[in-house]
Amino acid sequence: MxxxxxxxxxxxxxxxxxxxxxxxxxxxxxxxxxxxxxxxxxxxxxxxxxxxxxxxxxxxxxxxxxxxxxxxxxxxxxxxxxxxxxxxxxxxxxxxxxxxxxxxxxxxxxxxxxxxxxxxxxxxxxxxxxxxxxxxxxPIDRALALDGIDEILVLMLGGPWWEEGDTSHPVDAGVRITSEGRSWTIRADATSATVTQGKEGEVDAEIFGEANDILLWLWGRRGSDTIQTVGNDTAVEAFRNRVAECTT
The missing domain is CATH 1.20.120.450 (dinb family like domain)
Incomplete structure (x- = not known):
């Protein structure tokens, strides 16, 4: 677009x-x-x-x-x-x-x-x-932070980088992130990471918080104490580690 x-x-x-x-x-x-x-x-x-x-x-x-x-x-x-x-x-x-x-x-x-x-x-x-x-x-500008969450999820995590399965964090779970009225649903395994907008379907864990906090957590600049989670903590940790793989 x-x-x-x-x-x-x-x-x-x-x-x-x-x-x-x-x-x-x-x-x-x-x-x-x-x-x-x-x-x-x-x-x-x-x-x-x-x-x-x-x-x-x-x-x-x-x-x-x-x-x-x-x-x-x-x-x-x-x-x-x-x-x-x-x-x-x-x-x-x-x-x-x-x-x-x-x-x-x-x-x-x-x-x-x-x-x-x-x-x-x-x-x-x-x-x-x-x-x-x-x-x-x-804080990072709210609109910019939301755009940054979208970038790191859709482009960096959701890109065609995983087809060979060369990840140390296969995740094999569904994770949803919600912030400031927007949601992203991520389904990841060893060879793919699919990101869709919205809240469709069941997930293993959900992550909530202000856009600034979630963006900085995704980039490893904030600890997990700055976000809120429900569901499978192991899935959240594996997801965060998978994000780190595609941003370093």
Missing amino acids: PMSPDRAAFSLDCLRADSARLAEVARLGLSADVPSCPGWTVDTVVRHTATVYLHKVEVLRLGRLPDPWPPDLTSRDALDLYDEARAKVVAALEQAGTDLPTWTFSPDDKTSAFWYRRMALETAVHRVDVEQAHDVVT
């Missing part, structure tokens, strides 16, 4: 706001540890996010994956690099619009619209990483 102008503007607004907030908090100290990403510091997050931005600038410019990649950016000041990269990715998206054919990892969307959504969500999660490092966490 094409991205509407309103949705494109919303994604860019979120990208601008969250990338600015990330930079603001990062200036509190680059050496602080990121509690939800063992081994990462704020400097790691800043450099990682800047490199992701620059990669997407090249993807949009070339219409394919850049090769070779990545460039050697180790000599750059982290915050200068980040500020440059976030300006470039916003400009690249604005120039591309939402209909430009380009490489994406989605089986269904090979247009620049994909990167509007992905960059807004990438930035929101990494903004929280930096905020957690300095204990100044603010």
Whole structure:
């Protein structure tokens, strides 16, 4: 489905706001540890996010994956690099619009619209990483968080990645997630993960919570104490581990 102008503007607004907030908090100290990403510091997050931005600038410019990649950016000041990269990715998206054919990892969307959504969500999660490092966490926009739940379930979990059965977490259960009036029903086994909108059918476990909390739990940025569950706890744990497999 094409991205509407309103949705494109919303994604860019979120990208601008969250990338600015990330930079603001990062200036509190680059050496602080990121509690939800063992081994990462704020400097790691800043450099990682800047490199992701620059990669997407090249993807949009070339219409394919850049090769070779990545460039050697180790000599750059982290915050200068980040500020440059976030300006470039916003400009690249604005120039591309939402209909430009380009490489994406989605089986269904090979247009620049994909990167509007992905960059807004990438930035929101990494903004929280930096905020957690300095204990100044603010919530992700509700509409963006709901879109992020949909992305991680439909695209990342529900994509055609499991046909060979190469998972350590086959799940073999039905799980439903409900947040802010929306529901997703997931049925997973070793070779597939099917995601449908709505509440049709029986499931082994249900997960509830605010969109911000569920999105961050799915991304491993929050513990299970921030969500509510009913049903089979083992299915919930296996489901969360399966999500982690497709997001790392």
